[in-house]
Amino acid sequence: MAVRVLRQHQVTFEPHLYTWEPRGGTRASAEHLGVDEHLVIKTLIFEDERKQPLCILMHGDKEVSAKNLARALEKKSVSPCAPEVADRHSGYQVGGTSPFGLKRAMPIYVERSILALPRIYINGGARGFLVSIAAADLARVLSPKPVDVAI
Secondary structure: OHHHHHHHOOOOOEEEEOOOOOOOHHHHHHHHHOOOHHHEEEEEEEEEOOOOEEEEEEEOOOOEOHHHHHHHHOOOOEEEOOHHHHHHHHOOOOOOOOOOOOOOOOOEEEEHHHHHOOEEEEEEEEOOEEEEEEHHHHHHHHOOEEEOOEO
16 A cells, blocks of 8 residues: 555655564664664554544654653643554554555654655555655655654
């Protein structure tokens, strides 16, 4: 689904396959591809206090401050979804979640500094599959709302 969305929006991308490791996260994928983990963007599915999903894009070497994200969104609280709940919301398996082609419409937020990067590596919709794209294309296709919530 993600690749279909990228092609539909005429995004130039380079596919990168690697051996997916359970619990390896962005560190493992960055090592496999020989790139800085800061350029590998993770796609995380959170829920607010009303169980409404949202997607947050974060640098691989950073974490999301749920407290700061809730404050930025003017929510009482937000927290990461359990893997099976994230799978249901996104239509992807955790470890292979892409912000492109999400099954359920939800707001998408991005750590502001990601938008300043020339090129990023982001999940292409399957475990062990990243695509490198211009951060400008991410902004153009998804229109994510920038936030400052990295820790």
